[in-house]
Amino acid sequence: MPDTGNPDARDPDARDPDGGHFDLVVLGSGTAGTKVATTCRAAGWSVAVVEVRDFGGTCALRGCEPKKVFWTVAEATERARLLAPRGVEGGSALRLDWGAAQAFKRSFTDPVPENREASLREAGIVPIHGQPCFLSPDTLAVGERRLTARHVLIATGAAPARLPIEGAGLLATSDDFLALEAMPESLVLVGGGYIAFECAHLAARAGARATIIQDDDRPLAQFEPELVARLLERTRALGIEVALNCKVERIARRGQGFAVECGNGRTFEGALVVHGLGRRPALQALGLEAGGVATEKGRLSLDPYLRSTSNPRVFAAGDAAAQGPALTPVASHDAAVVARNLLEGCHTKPDYGVVPSAVFTIPPMASVGLSEARAREDHPGVEVRQGDMAGYQSVRRTGETAAAYKLLVAPGSGLILGAHLLGPEAPEVINVFALAMRAGMTADDLSRMMTAYPSGGSNIASMLG
């Protein structure tokens, strides 16, 4: 450990095994917490990270990473199936083997807690297991242990939103879904957002009968309606039922499985019912009142620098802060902002202007920047360039039939305001649009850019016309 001249930094754990004073106590070891902890530690601060579950956070253990492992296997299966009549002999008989994919997933997730904890220790950070609870504005209890802190970072992530209906306790979570050893023969996904669509697409490829229930007529409302409509068509063609305008009112056990009853009289049955109703900041049991940390409607009250409005020693980042979309790159961005504000004084605000995101269905859908509706409000006369891509060679050679784009270009300046893509390479190609937007490139600049050919990126010039 480098000698920083700060006595707390030498080894706070050894100095006071039952507690200790730290420059920074971080609550949560996910993307946001780990990045702030390591950045401040590298600057010589004494840092502890308190984690109530395994070290590693949602993305690495129960979110993006394990989901993308399953997606990669499912996508390979689907690709082979689609290309079966075009030369992949035996492709139509292929199916996702969930048990084998689960074992593959665990080869990624199982080592994470030990590795994350070891790398924190190596950096000179003190990892602490347990549930932290504020006792006062600068003191926390973790079991019997007492920690005092110059600063506290709340990076506890999010948890499934509470559903105030009878039988809500019967809902499985995305954690449970991603931990399944075998895929049940049927499942109902309540909510029509990222989690429901991603899980339903995986489940269908593993042979399950999947039903998505959405309370209104706008599933995946963060994405463009035309692209969502195309994805819905493709989703239904896979045999996934998508029930719109169905508000769940009661969940009950029925036989070996469950019945989900909706306000409009419809009932859906499945061996498993999965929560996909949104996630909220995980702030329970933190003793925020004792810490003088104000909340409003279940969210932390933060200033533009991600600092508590009521306790200036406390900051928040990522899903717990809930200032930007609940996504890993946002957690990472928040963390960089908070670390700067802690180390250099509060001058930096987060910038959520260019946040690319993808829903990992098969085919996937991706988006960055403004929606058409928003662009029309903010930029009257916005140019909308849109079209179907099913006939593009890069799409045709995958066998995929659902592919489309919508690009929004500012009138006059020609700047790209938003890009929305559906199709096999959407999550990769969207990053090119994100880069162009971040760099302030115009649509003309971008269409003049050389791209490797043939690739998903080489479609950009055609899309821009």
Ligand SMILES: Cc1cc2nc3c(=O)[nH]c(=O)nc-3n(C[C@H](O)[C@H](O)[C@H](O)COP(=O)(O)OP(=O)(O)OC[C@H]3O[C@@H](n4cnc5c(N)ncnc54)[C@H](O)[C@@H]3O)c2cc1C
């Ligand atoms: C199924 C799923 C799939 C996802 N897929 C994607 C994706 O493909 N791309 C993407 O960008 N985003 C995805 N996300 C969102 C992404 O995972 C989160 O936005 C990101 O992990 C947030 O990081 P964070 O550091 O804020 O919180 P987290 O990673 O959730 O870390 C919070 C940590 O705090 C701990 N904690 C909770 N309460 C306490 C407490 N009281 N005390 C101490 N510790 C506590 C938790 O155990 C956790 O380790 C997905 C989310 C889910 C659920």
Ligand SMILES: NC(=O)c1ccc[n+]([C@@H]2O[C@H](COP(=O)([O-])OP(=O)(O)OC[C@H]3O[C@@H](n4cnc5c(N)ncnc54)[C@H](O)[C@@H]3O)[C@@H](O)[C@H]2O)c1
């Ligand atoms: N690929 C990714 O980046 C990814 C994947 C998974 C999760 N996430 C993150 O996690 C968050 C949570 O995911 P999620 O899918 O749970 O939430 P979500 O916000 O994406 O979707 C929730 C859906 O449930 C619907 N809904 C709400 N109440 C309902 C009710 N009573 N009955 C029926 N439908 C109802 C909403 O209208 C919405 O369509 C996402 O918003 C996203 O930020 C990201």
